[in-house]
Amino acid sequence: MDGDQLWPAHPHPYRGELLSSWLVRVAHANGLKVQTFCRLTFGNDRQVWNRDIDRLAPAWLVETMSARTGTPLQRAWQTTLLSYRCKLFEHANIAGQLRWILPLKMYHRKRLGHGIQFCPRCLAEDAEPYFRLAWRVAFYTYCPKHDCMLLDRCPQCGQGVAYHRIELGHPDITSTAPLSNCWSCGFDYRQAEVEPIDRWSECTFQSWTKALRLVDHGAPSSTRFDYGKLAVLHQAAKLLLSGSANRRLAGYVAERTGQESQTTVVGRLAIESCDVAKRHWALGLAWWLVGRWPSRIRMAWQLHALRYNWLLRDFKAAPDWYQAFVVTLRCSTTGTGLQSHNSCIHRRIRNKCQIR
Numbered sequence: 392m393d394g395d396q397l398w399p400a401h402p403h404p405y406r407g408e409l410l411s412s413w414l415v416r417v418a419h420a421n422g423l424k425v426q427t428f429c430r431l432t433f434g435n436d437r438q439v440w441n442r443d444i445d446r447l448a449p450a451w452l453v454e455t456m457s458a459r460t461g462t463p464l465q466r467a468w469q470t471t472l473l474s475y476r477c478k479l480f481e482h483a484n485i486a487g488q489l490r491w492i493l494p495l496k497m498y499h500r501k502r503l504g505h506g507i508q509f510c511p512r513c514l515a516e517d518a519e520p521y522f523r524l525a526w527r528v529a530f531y532t533y534c535p536k537h538d539c540m541l542l543d544r545c546p547q548c549g550q551g552v553a554y555h556r557i558e559l560g561h562p563d564i565t566s567t568a569p570l571s572n573c574w575s576c577g578f579d580y581r582q583a584e585v586e587p588i589d590r591w592s593e594c595t596f597q598s599w600t601k602a603l604r605l606v607d608h609g610a611p612s613s614t615r616f617d618y619g620k621l622a623v624l625h626q627a628a629k630l631l632l633s634g635s636a637n638r639r640l641a642g643y644v645a646e647r648t649g650q651e652s653q654t655t656v657v658g659r660l661a662i663e664s665c666d667v668a669k670r671h672w673a674l675g676l677a678w679w680l681v682g683r684w685p686s687r688i689r690m691a692w693q694l695h696a697l698r699y700n701w702l703l704r705d706f707k708a709a710p711d712w713y714q715a716f717v718v719t720l721r722c723s724t725t726g727t728g729l730q731s732h733n734s735c736i737h738r739r740i741r742n743k744c745q746i747r
């Protein structure tokens with residue numbers, strides 16, 4: 392396994408494939424178990440699986456994958472979640488939550504979270520099952536191709552997806568078990584029943600599906616899309632999932648839309664930490680609320696379902712159009728006239744420029 396030559400088997404990444412999924416497939420294609428392959432390739436000193444390699448891939452890993460599979464380096468980097476930088480999140484912090492990216496909650500080599508989702512139908516249609524970048528995105532709660540909910544855990548044993556563990560503790564299992572097998576109980580995710588999505592508001596689901604398609608194949612290529620909309624959606628989801636805002640706002644939106652209210656959130660719950668069902672619920676309400684911008688959110692404010700000062704709370708880098716709207720609410724609240732409202736906007740923008 393020494394040298395810079397191509398590995399005997401050197402599959403390239405599939406469209407939208409995650410680095411971790413690609414790496415496990417490469418190991419299997421070479422007839423080796425993942426842990427053995429990584430030890431032989433990267434040495435004992437370079438640990439691969441004690442980190443979230445899709446989120447924070449070390450350069451040596453990506454460069455080796457590129458060189459020894461004959462994949463262009465840029466393409467190899469596209470298998471990491473950095474593809475979404477400056478689109479779904481601003482900076483790739485080493486610690487801390489990345490906006491919209493589901494965490495794996497690493498604990499040594501174990502993963503305690505449910506940060507890798509999947510669509511059983513997509514896996515069943517693959518010539519060789521593989522896991523997608525988009526399935527790590529928090530608003531990606533359903534498959535736009537199959538109109539069904541994603542799963543974020545094994546339906547048989549409840550464990551999260553961890554295909555790098557497929558052969559651990561199973562010396563008798565061949566190294567070519569497909570990635571769609573549960574590492575814990577062996578259940579084949581492709582056999583899982585799927586739940587069709589309930590498109591309770593057609594225009595809400597149209598916007599949502601458009602956003603899913605945008606991140607579908609990894610690096611979003613469209614520059615025309617206003618990613619600020621997704622930042623605003625994130626803020627709305629945050630309000631729907633936090634303490635007092637949850638009770639008032641979620642109750643209001645649920646009533647208006649005929650959805651369940653689930654107004655029992657205590658404290659703050661990050662959307663990225665919720666299971667897929669809870670995220671789907673909160674995001675449905677959030678998409679509805681920011682739809683027909685800004686009439687619905689203004690109505691919610693007029694009916695006292697939200698306070699204007701919630702709208703910018705802990706919201707870094709809010710888009711200008713959103714900040715301007717919040718200022719209009721504040722000016723209405725304080726009863727200031729149009730002239731002072733305009734100077735509010737100018738002051739806000741000027742302050743922002745100075746901060747930058």
Ligand SMILES: [Zn+2]
Nearest residue numbers: 510513534537
């Ligand atoms: Zn699908």
Ligand SMILES: [Zn+2]
Nearest residue numbers: 545548573576
């Ligand atoms: Zn299982």
